[in-house]
Structure formats: structure tokens, C-alpha cells
Amino acid sequence: MIRYLTAGESHGRQLTAILDGIPSGLQLGLKDIDADLKRRQGGYGRGDRMKIESDKVSIVSGVRFGKTTGAPITLIIENKDNVSWRKKMSIYKKDSDESIFITKPRPGHADLTGHIKYDQPDIRNILERSSARETAARVAVGAVAKKLLKTFGIEVISTVLSIGNIRADLNGLTIDKINELTERSDLRTADRGAEEKMKRRIDRAKKDGDSLGGIFRVTVRGAPAGLGSHTQYDKKLDAKLAFAMMSIQAIKGVEFGLGFKYADSPGSKVHDEIFYGTKRGYYKKSNNAGGIEGGMSNSEDIVINCVMKPIPTLYKPLNSVDIVTKKGFKATVERSDTCAVPAAAVIGEAAAAFEIADAFLTKFSSDNMKEVKRNFSAYKRYIRSL
Numbered sequence: 001m002i003r004y005l006t007a008g009e010s011h012g013r014q015l016t017a018i019l020d021g022i023p024s025g026l027q028l029g030l031k032d033i034d035a036d037l038k039r040r041q042g043g044y045g046r047g048d049r050m051k052i053e054s055d056k057v058s059i060v061s062g063v064r065f066g067k068t069t070g071a072p073i074t075l076i077i078e079n080k081d082n083v084s085w086r087k088k089m090s091i092y093k094k095d096s097d098e099s100i101f102i103t104k105p106r107p108g109h110a111d112l113t114g115h116i117k118y119d120q121p122d123i124r125n126i127l128e129r130s131s132a133r134e135t136a137a138r139v140a141v142g143a144v145a146k147k148l149l150k151t152f153g154i155e156v157i158s159t160v161l162s163i164g165n166i167r168a169d170l171n172g173l174t175i176d177k178i179n180e181l182t183e184r185s186d187l188r189t190a191d192r193g194a195e196e197k198m199k200r201r202i203d204r205a206k207k208d209g210d211s212l213g214g215i216f217r218v219t220v221r222g223a224p225a226g227l228g229s230h231t232q233y234d235k236k237l238d239a240k241l242a243f244a245m246m247s248i249q250a251i252k253g254v255e256f257g258l259g260f261k262y263a264d265s266p267g268s269k270v271h272d273e274i275f276y277g278t279k280r281g282y283y284k285k286s287n288n289a290g291g292i293e294g295g296m297s298n299s300e301d302i303v304i305n306c307v308m309k310p311i312p313t314l315y316k317p318l319n320s321v322d323i324v325t326k327k328g329f330k331a332t333v334e335r336s337d338t339c340a341v342p343a344a345a346v347i348g349e350a351a352a353a354f355e356i357a358d359a360f361l362t363k364f365s366s367d368n369m370k371e372v373k374r375n376f377s378a379y380k381r382y383i384r385s386l
């Protein structure tokens with residue numbers, strides 16, 4: 001139902017996203033998007049680039065007088081750093097300069113395979129686009145999806161579960177409390193004790209020229225039963241969400257609900273039993289499934305955990321081979337973040353929000369918000385009648 005593309009290089013002029021299929025009549029302002037762009041830029045452990053950028057969106061199509069028109073929405077975010085990169089990122093042949101070519105691929109990055117696949121003598125042509133800078137555009141798209149979902153009482157939130165090998169203890173905390181503590185935390189985590197330890201671990205990694213990964217959780221609250229479908233592989237909601245999360249730079253694994261822990265227990269211990277109450281209708285007392293059964297949302301919270309690898313741009317040298325001389329070297333120093341797990345959590349919200357909005361509009365489809373609302377209300381009446 002909805003789709004988007006992004007374009008733009010990390011040090012190019014701007015990032016652009018075109019979002020197609022959002023119904024007409026959705027109230028949308030710059031503030032809705034800028035708030036999430038700011039959240040993405042935060043997080044203890046970010047590098048100096050974030051001191052240069054202060055991301056703000058421009059909406060250049062698809063919105064008029066504060067509401068979507070149904071036409072494609074074009075979102076633009078400027079790269080402030082581009083002023084120092086104009087010549088190095090020039091589109092003109094006359095500005096070409098072999099002396100600035102990057103020939104030393106970083107282990108763990110797209111550099112080497114991108115150089116081979118695209119036949120590019122300058123690795124910059126790969127790294128500019130594989131850079132996580134692109135996620136600013138995706139967060140802008142996700143913010144529009146979130147705005148749409150909010151109209152229907154659906155919320156997408158995130159929290160950081162671990163950084164390095166330090167885990168947050170969320171025992172005894174309600175999801176509202178977790179969210180409140182997360183939004184006030186420099187590391188987007190709800191455990192203050194763990195946060196202090198994580199910060200010290202990040203400080204140490206920075207001093208050592210190293211980087212750290214971690215795990216974050218994205219939770220979708222208020223999704224009705226029946227988003228996605230069991231009938232075809234590419235309609236399954238968990239499959240679509242997993243694809244979306246895995247498409248985020250540096251994400252190496254995704255699990256839903258109990259996830260990999262499903263392997264440890266027999267079926268009788270892990271499947272969420274079904275109950276019925278005259279007021280509540282069908283309900284469950286556990287949510288090991290993480291809100292999705294048979295590729296469909298089941299009305300419980302959708303719980304997605306993602307692991308982010310440590311960022312591959314390191315000050316600490318790792319073995320690599322120069323693509324011109326074919327000689328070994330110890331990887332070069334590049335400006336980078338030490339840890340970007342809190343930012344990845346915000347990006348995860350955006351990726352999930354887009355997929356949920358797509359599944360929502362597939363189910364309650366229309367070209368205009370009024371009709372989507374009518375369709376959704378009728379479905380809610382049907383669910384209440386069961």
C-alpha cells in the first residue's frame with residue numbers, strides 16, 4: 001500500500017525520501033518529523049559529526065495547508081557537513097582528484113565488496129551510501145507512519161536492552177515506566193545503574209579506539225488483531241518486520257517475543273494460552289509470541305529485539321589490504337561514533353512503524369483518512385461483537 005525510496009550520500013548535499021501511498025487528510029507538520037530526527041541524533045557515544053548536523057526536515061510535496069493530499073510526499077534533510085565536502089562530492093569530472101581516493105577497506109564495512117561489485121576505484125563511492133547517515137531519511141518516513149498510526153491509537157516505542165555486555169534490568173517495570181525512563185536517558189535505557197556502567201564502558205571503548213554494539217527493543221502498542229496474513233510468505237507481518245529491521249545498517253539479528261529462548265522449553269511451557277471473558281473477549285495471560293501468531297498481529301504488544309554489531313569504523317587498527325598495492329595495512333583512522341545503539345533504537349521504531357502502517361492500510365485501505373477511519377471503526381465493532 002505504501003512504499004518509499006531514499007537517496008543521498010552521507011556528505012552529499014541532502015538526503016531525500018519519497019513516500020508514496022499515504023492517504024489524503026492526515027494532519028502533518030514539520031514538528032511531527034523533527035522531533036524524531038532529534039531523538040535519532042542523540043545518545044552518549046556519538047561522534048563529532050553529530051555536533052555539525054542538526055537535522056530538520058523540509059516537506060516539498062504531498063502536503064498542503066497542514067494536511068496530506070494523497071500525492072507522494074517528498075522529505076528532504078540537508079547535510080550541513082556538505083559545505084566542507086562540495087568539491088570532494090562534486091558531480092563534475094573536472095573536480096576528480098585521485099589523491100583523495102580511499103583505497104583501504106575497513107573490515108566489517110561494505111567497502112571491499114562494494115568496491116568489487118560496483119567496480120569503483122574510490123571506496124568513497126561505496127561508503128557514502130552505505131553510511132548510516134541514510135537512516136535520517138528513514139526516520140523522517142517513519143515519523144509520518146507514526147503520525148498515521150497515532151490517529152488509530154497505535155504507538156511505536158523503543159528501549160535499549162544492552163550495550164557491550166551490560167544488560168538493563170527491566171524486571172518489575174511497567175512498559176509505561178520503561179518508556180518514561182528511556183525517553184529521559186542519554187542511552188535510551190530504563191535501568192539507571194546499567195546506564196552508568198554502559199557509559200563507563202563506552203568511555204573505555206573510546207579511549208581504546210574501539211566500538212560497541214548492543215541490543216534494543218521496539219514495541220508496537222495498540223495494533224489490532226489481523227494485521228498481516230498467514231496466507232502467503234510475503235504477507236506475514238513478522239517476515240516484513242524482520243526484513244525492515246535487518247535493512248537497518250549494522251543490524252545482525254532480529255527476534256520476536258521469546259525469540260531464541262523458544263529453543264529452551266517444550267511447547268507446553270511457551271505457547272500463550274487463550275481465555276475468554278464476557279467483557280474482555282478473547283485474551284491471553286502471556287505474550288511469548290511477541291504479538292504475532294501465524295504472521296498476523298494478535299492484538300498483544302508486538303515485541304521486537306534487534307542486535308546491532310559494533311560499528312566497523314575503528315581507531316584501533318585491524319588487518320586489511322589496500323586495493324591498489326594489495327599490501328596489508330592496519331586500518332586507517334576515520335571519524336566515527338563509538339556506539340550508536342540508542343540511535344539505532346529510534347531508527348528501529350521508524351522501520352517498524354512503516355511496516356505496521358503498510359499492513360494497517362492494506363487492511364483498512366482507502367485513499368482518504370475519513371474512509372480509513374470508517375473502515376477501522378467497523379472492524380472494531382466486529383471485534384467487539386465476537
Ligand code: EPS
Nearest residue numbers: 047049050130131132133136335336337
Ligand atoms: C558513519 C560515520 C559517521 C557518523 C555517520 C555514520 O559520519 P562521518 O563519517 O561524517 O563522521 O556520524 O552517521 C551520521 C552522519 C548520522 O547522521 O547518523 C558511517 O560510516 O556509517
